[in-house]
Amino acid sequence: MTKLAARLGIGGPVGSGKTALLECIIPPLIEQGIEVAIITNDLLTTEDADRLKSQGFLPSERIIGVETGSCPHTAIREDPTMNLLAVQDLENLFPQLDIIFIESGGDNLASTFSYDLVDSYIFIIDVGAGDDIPRKKGPGFSQADLVVINKIDLAPYVGANLELIRQEAALYRQGKPIIYTNCKTGEGLEDVIEFIKTKLLFGLN
Structure with a gap:
């Protein structure tokens, strides 16, 4: 019987750090012997895929x-056919895969993944977008299996109140996990990796 890879969605607004997070967390997973592949979504280019390949x-x-060729959320929620075909191609080529990361194109706070496409998904926001993001309570933020609040080092430079973000994120996430990260220093990245391993690599079936 063919082994099916776990699938993890990575969503969030433009510039929140989706691709940067992948660049940080995938090499340690590979070092631990985990077999990885990636699917990226862009509107009319393969820019993010090309960036990852260059690494x-x-x-x-x-x-x-x-x-x-359409709004990013369409390809990960309403009609994920293109992504499902890409998953199938990867699983056929690399039957030993443990996990496939599916990165959405940059979208808004309403962006969510279909669970027909992924087993779990992470939603990333960044502190640079302001400290009111949790209060906006978008479905992507409130429903994701994990929220990553990225670029925490920017708070003092953009006038964002990080403590307020922590308080309101906890309030509106209602106990669902949140991790605060800085991809430049590595802060929080081990926790993201541990979530992936526990939720997907060791936690499915």
Whole structure:
């Protein structure tokens, strides 16, 4: 019987750090012997896939760029056919895969993943967007299996109150997990990796 890879969605607004997070967390997973592949979504380019390929931590054949040609949420929620076909291609080429990361194109706070496409998903916001993001209570933020609040180092430079973000994020997430990260220093990244391993690699079936 063919082994099916776990699938993890990575969503969030433009510039929140989705691709940067992948660049930080995937090499440690590979070092631990975990077999990884990536699907990225962009509107009319394969820009994010090309960026990840240039990093060299995965063979380029394990990174597929999907050009959605429509609003990003359509390809991960309403009609994920293009992404499902890319998943199928990767699983056929690399039957040993443990996990496939599916990065959404940059979208808004309403962006969520279909669970027909992914087993779990992370939603990323960044402190640079302001400290009112939790109060806006978008479905992506409130419903994701994990919220990553990224670029916490920017708070003093953009006038964002990080303590307020922590308080309101906890309030509106209602006990669902939140991790605060800084991709430049590595802060919080081990916790993201542990979530992935526990939720997906050791927690499914």
